[in-house]
Amino acid sequence: MDTTDLVLAIVHHLLVFSLAGIIGAEFVLIRNDLPAATLKRLAGIDRHYGIIAALIIIVGIGRVFYGLKGWEFYIYNWVFWAKMAAFGIVGLLSIIPTVRFISWNRQAGSNPAFAVPAAELASVKTYVRAEAAVFLLIPVFAAAMARGYGY
Numbered sequence: 001m002d003t004t005d006l007v008l009a010i011v012h013h014l015l016v017f018s019l020a021g022i023i024g025a026e027f028v029l030i031r032n033d034l035p036a037a038t039l040k041r042l043a044g045i046d047r048h049y050g051i052i053a054a055l056i057i058i059v060g061i062g063r064v065f066y067g068l069k070g071w072e073f074y075i076y077n078w079v080f081w082a083k084m085a086a087f088g089i090v091g092l093l094s095i096i097p098t099v100r101f102i103s104w105n106r107q108a109g110s111n112p113a114f115a116v117p118a119a120e121l122a123s124v125k126t127y128v129r130a131e132a133a134v135f136l137l138i139p140v141f142a143a144a145m146a147r148g149y150g151y
């Protein structure tokens, strides 16, 4: 038994579920009207997205190097790299929504009549939906890689 591996696995799972919750919350919030209070909430939630994603990277790398299987198990495994690529794509897809949430929140703060432009909202919806879809691939790759698929 290895306490380090157990703690890393627990923290990894908690962070991963938090990120799923955040993507889910953004997914739902942008479907409805976006008054200033919602824009503020979206910007706040999105800030946590960045923090949690950064912690996932740190803990994930910790699992690679300090996990029970050893780093060689992962770095020669294409499913591991597919998982990393999916995570990277999710990160890239989140850039435009993050930029928009900050900008909308700032504009709503200085102009009470501010309304989110329809074209910007439509593009953010597309990005967040794509993000959620690609995110679903990550646990699929994770489960396969953990069981030795990918050599």
Ligand code: HEM
Binding pocket: 012, 016, 056, 057, 058, 059, 060, 061, 063, 064, 067, 069, 074, 084, 087, 135, 138, 139, 142, 143, 144, 145, 146, 147
């Ligand atoms: C830099 C990012 C990441 C790294 C380096 C990483 C690395 C790892 C490692 C080394 C394991 C242990 C697998 C084993 O037991 O052999 C693991 C498991 C897992 N990871 Fe990640 N991970 C990352 C991001 C994510 C993300 C974003 C998700 C989101 C769904 C995720 C979901 C999982 C799941 C569900 C498992 C458990 C798989 C199982 O035991 O069936 N990981 N990860």
